[in-house]
Structure formats: C-alpha cells, structure tokens
Amino acid sequence: MEGDWKKAWQPMIDVIGKDFRDGEEQWGADDVERGAIRRFLEPLEFDCPLHYDKDVAAEYGYPDIIAPYSSLFTWVIPPLWRQGMLVFTNAERNAQPVHSPLTGIKTDLAPSTTGFFATDIEIDYIKPVLVGDRLCRVGYVLLSCVPRETKVGRGAFMVWESEIRNQRGEVVAKTRIGTYSYNPHSD
Numbered sequence: 001m002e003g004d005w006k007k008a009w010q011p012m013i014d015v016i017g018k019d020f021r022d023g024e025e026q027w028g029a030d031d032v033e034r035g036a037i038r039r040f041l042e043p044l045e046f047d048c049p050l051h052y053d054k055d056v057a058a059e060y061g062y063p064d065i066i067a068p069y070s071s072l073f074t075w076v077i078p079p080l081w082r083q084g085m086l087v088f089t090n091a092e093r094n095a096q097p098v099h100s101p102l103t104g105i106k107t108d109l110a111p112s113t114t115g116f117f118a119t120d121i122e123i124d125y126i127k128p129v130l131v132g133d134r135l136c137r138v139g140y141v142l143l144s145c146v147p148r149e150t151k152v153g154r155g156a157f158m159v160w161e162s163e164i165r166n167q168r169g170e171v172v173a174k175t176r177i178g179t180y181s182y183n184p185h186s187d
Helices: 010-014 034-044 054-059 069-076
Strands: 023-025 115-125 135-149 154-165 172-183
Touching: 034 069, 069 115, 069 135, 069 154, 115 154, 135 172
Parallel strands: none
Antiparallel strands: 023 135, 115 172, 135 154, 154 172
C-alpha cells in the first residue's frame, strides 16, 4: 500500500516534544581560543576589532574579545576522532564514518533509514561567546515530524531544538535544525 510507509513514522510523531538527550550536555571539542578566531576571520577578511582587539572589546563592555556569532558551531561540535577510536572501517571511495557527531539521533522509534541531510537551521543568539569559553549543546527536542516522499526518497522531515550553553551554564544560543531522514528510491 502506498501510504503504509508513512505509518512507520507514527511513533516519532507521537513523541513530539521529547528531549532525546534527556538534558545531557554534549561538549564541543575545544575551548574558544584567540588563534582559532583569527583563523576563522582570515578567509572572510572579517575586519571587526571586537574579534581581535581586547581594548576595543573592553570599550564596548566585553571582558575579552568575542567570537563571531557565525562561528558558533566551530565551538559546539564534538570531536570526530579521539585517541584509540576508529572513524573509518571501510576504505571505499565514498566510505562514511562509523559514527559522527553530525548525523543526529538514532532511535528505535523511527524507521530505519540510510539517507540523511540537514535542510535548514535557525539560531537565536542570546549572549556573546568569549575567548576562554567552553560550549556545550543541551537537549535535542523533537519539534516536528512530517513524513513525506520527495524526489530523493521516502522519509520524514524533522525539526530538532537545542540550547547552547557556556561553562557557566549560561544560554548563549538556541538552535532549531531541520533534517530529512529517508530511504532513497531504488533505480
């Protein structure tokens, strides 16, 4: 039946509002540091002294230079690799990592899918991120789940919300990320 595949997504629809990380803090790989901010600014030729001149930052009320808001995910994404960890177990040309901090949540409530991509992102910036801050993502709340067939396959569009906090527990941003998890059409 044509619509039966959509019914497989009902368990996800039923838990809209659930935090799939139960408030767990997922820490970024590194502290915010001056050299990485400089490297972020260089290719953009982003010449704003708030991001490299501590005196100018102080003049505007900041205790140190601030990271550009557009660099937020630089500081939030956990490491892909740690010592002793295997990332790739397959040498094929288009091999994917065994695990990645970017592939979203795996749950038994959703049907098995082989394709995944982000569709959109919204970010509410609440507080500036300072040199020396350490950021974590808290929560992964399902806001919506809409089964839909597209040109690439059958799956569901989902929207996930998280808070980004610093080491002091202050919320610096809120994110909503849209994803599409799907099974490709067979040729």
